[in-house]
Amino acid sequence: MALRSRPTKAGPAGPRPRLRGKKVRRSKRDKTSLARWCRRQGYGGITRACIRAASKSNRPTIRRQASFYKAAKKFGRGNA
Numbered sequence: 001m002a003l004r005s006r007p008t009k010a011g012p013a014g015p016r017p018r019l020r021g022k023k024v025r026r027s028k029r030d031k032t033s034l035a036r037w038c039r040r041q042g043y044g045g046i047t048r049a050c051i052r053a054a055s056k057s058n059r060p061t062i063r064r065q066a067s068f069y070k071a072a073k074k075f076g077r078g079n080a
Contacts, residue, residue: 034065048073 034054035046043050046069054066 032065034062034069037062 032046034050037054037057038044038046038050041050041053043053051066051070051073054062055070057063057066
């Protein structure tokens with residue numbers, strides 16, 4: 001005997017379609033949690049001042065991302 005799902009009410013157009021959860025959409029400019037953190041703190045994105053403040057944050061994830069961005073920005077500046 002096969003298990004049956006709960007019966008759906010048939011309306012004039014047939015059975016109701018199954019509802020799915022909505023996909024959460026984020027803006028393209030705030031892809032990382034550090035970018036969102038910086039904007040919540042009042043910075044205009046990931047700036048040097050934001051990275052300096054984030055490295056003193058209480059949250060270890062934010063500190064780790066700040067140290068990564070600090071190294072990445074130094075690498076991109078052309079300093080060997």
